[in-house]
Amino acid sequence: xxxxxxxxxxxxxxxxxxxxxxxxxxxxxxxxxxxxxxxxxxxxxxxxxxxxxxxxxxxxxxxxxxxxxxxxxxxxxxxxxxxxxxxxxxxxxxxxxxxxxxxxxxxxxxxxxxxxxxxxxxxxxxxxxxxxxxxxxxxxxxxxxxxxxxxxxxxxxxxxxxxxxxxxxxxxxxxxxxxxxxxxxxxxxxxxxxxxxxxxxxxxxxxxxxxxxxxxxxxxxxxxxxxxxxxxxxxxxxxxxxx
Amino acid sequence: xxxxxxxxxxxxxxxxxxxxxxxxxxxxxxxxxxxxxxxxxxxxxxxxxxxxxxxxxxxxxxxxxxxxxxxxxxxxxxxxxxxxxxxxxxxxxxxxxxxxxxxxxxxxxxxxxxxxxxxxxxxxxxxxxxxxxxxxxxxxxxxxxxxxxxxxxxxxxxxxxxxxxxxxxxxxxxxxxxxxxxxxxxxxxxxxxxxxxxxxxxxxxxxxxxxxxxxxxxxxxxxxxxxxxxxxxxxxxxxxxxx
DNA sequence: TTTAAATGTCTATTGATATAGACAACTATA
DNA sequence: TATAGTTGTCTATATCAATAGACATTTAAA
Numbered sequence: 001x002x003x004x005x006x007x008x009x010x011x012x013x014x015x016x017x018x019x020x021x022x023x024x025x026x027x028x029x030x031x032x033x034x035x036x037x038x039x040x041x042x043x044x045x046x047x048x049x050x051x052x053x054x055x056x057x058x059x060x061x062x063x064x065x066x067x068x069x070x071x072x073x074x075x076x077x078x079x080x081x082x083x084x085x086x087x088x089x090x091x092x093x094x095x096x097x098x099x100x101x102x103x104x105x106x107x108x109x110x111x112x113x114x115x116x117x118x119x120x121x122x123x124x125x126x127x128x129x130x131x132x133x134x135x136x137x138x139x140x141x142x143x144x145x146x147x148x149x150x151x152x153x154x155x156x157x158x159x160x161x162x163x164x165x166x167x168x169x170x171x172x173x174x175x176x177x178x179x180x181x182x183x184x185x186x187x188x189x190x191x192x193x194x195x196x197x198x199x200x201x202x203x204x205x206x207x208x209x210x211x212x213x214x215x216x217x218x219x220x221x222x223x224x225x226x227x228x229x230x231x232x233x234x235x236x237x238x239x240x241x242x243x
Numbered sequence: 244x245x246x247x248x249x250x251x252x253x254x255x256x257x258x259x260x261x262x263x264x265x266x267x268x269x270x271x272x273x274x275x276x277x278x279x280x281x282x283x284x285x286x287x288x289x290x291x292x293x294x295x296x297x298x299x300x301x302x303x304x305x306x307x308x309x310x311x312x313x314x315x316x317x318x319x320x321x322x323x324x325x326x327x328x329x330x331x332x333x334x335x336x337x338x339x340x341x342x343x344x345x346x347x348x349x350x351x352x353x354x355x356x357x358x359x360x361x362x363x364x365x366x367x368x369x370x371x372x373x374x375x376x377x378x379x380x381x382x383x384x385x386x387x388x389x390x391x392x393x394x395x396x397x398x399x400x401x402x403x404x405x406x407x408x409x410x411x412x413x414x415x416x417x418x419x420x421x422x423x424x425x426x427x428x429x430x431x432x433x434x435x436x437x438x439x440x441x442x443x444x445x446x447x448x449x450x451x452x453x454x455x456x457x458x459x460x461x462x463x464x465x466x467x468x469x470x471x472x473x474x475x476x477x478x479x480x481x482x483x484x485x486x
Numbered sequence: 487t488t489t490a491a492a493t494g495t496c497t498a499t500t501g502a503t504a505t506a507g508a509c510a511a512c513t514a515t516a
Numbered sequence: 517t518a519t520a521g522t523t524g525t526c527t528a529t530a531t532c533a534a535t536a537g538a539c540a541t542t543t544a545a546a
Contacts (some may be wrong), residue, residue: 048534050535052534055533070543071542208541
């Protein structure tokens, strides 16, 4: 842990400390006790006032990561980080496997629109051709994990929103629409700060980090069937690439 | 762009705005003029005072991304984002290709130590076995891109630090030590906030984002030869995975 | 039942962040 | 050479973030 906090950076000390503690928890640093060290210890460790540590812990409690109990200490409530393997056969829902008891995928909105340059490049179609656009949120055990915007060629997958709403799965929706199998062609990964909309949708602390993937899925002939930009809560997930 | 800024989040408005503008620049939003919009326009856009925008621009100028010229406007100095393909044949230096004129790899420090649990798992050796540890920084055209901590089995690659210092390349250093080829086995990607040490080493704005990769390279027989944890400046890079 | 150790609450003070307005200085152009 | 449009500087004020200290309240263990 250690590593001092920085002052006058535009990021409040309590937020920096909250980020550090969240990280330490998910790295298993406090597994022995199942508790965060006492406020006075943390204050000494980070070289700040106890009240500043309290602000940090209050933020983590707000996120549901810890629960402070007067007289006992601050208990760790949640420490998981979901792992997403990125392979040729990347699947969102089944990829989670036993890491969560329940995965839900919710369709927030959908529309038919004309492909812009970015989408057209991903789907290998001409700009202006009709595409289905879907905005989705995926949750693991009720906890939001990612927001995604996905585009499908309208000619082939006009029924996508309906099928997705019913099946809550891209894989199953594709199957209903006659595509029994598909593969991940390319994935592009970046990281940015969450904006307001994603902060709300993902129930994040403001200023949180998003891992962004831009992915293209194709059918077995290599024809693109889906282009998706997904925004993952960085402190809840990791990606693994097996080569 | 748009998307309002958030108040009372522990992240100062000027920092949020700086992050947005940096992102917009790298997305090419201001390519037509090569300039950031006037302060008054940005202030209106973000719904903040002009002075707040000025703080944001001052931070970006500090990073060398923009340069404000009295009477003219705020010129964009730099907007590149390096792309790192992650494949079975991932190479750092040659992977950059023509994206930068000059790549340099600097060895900050090295030591021989005993493998801890994490390193032992990566290198598939027993905890406690001797490993060479190297701390490195890699720069593209003089701009720091990543910090890395790398471990090698000491028995086989004792000469690694020397060879790396001379060749400034893992690939060439391996070659000098008799390993003509190697492949990327696994890569794990996460994102966190930069701590103080990395902020300094990577010349980052405090509160910046790091993309973290944990990677295992093996020889052609599948025996691990390197385990590395790299920390990339998230606003300077992206990863692509081709399947 | 004490006591130590932990979190919870309150008051006060200082420094950083943000707003507001006015005006100076510089640049490019009509 | 004006003038519009831009960045630079200054003062003042309000709010948030951080420190400091004192003491209350709760829990678990001696």
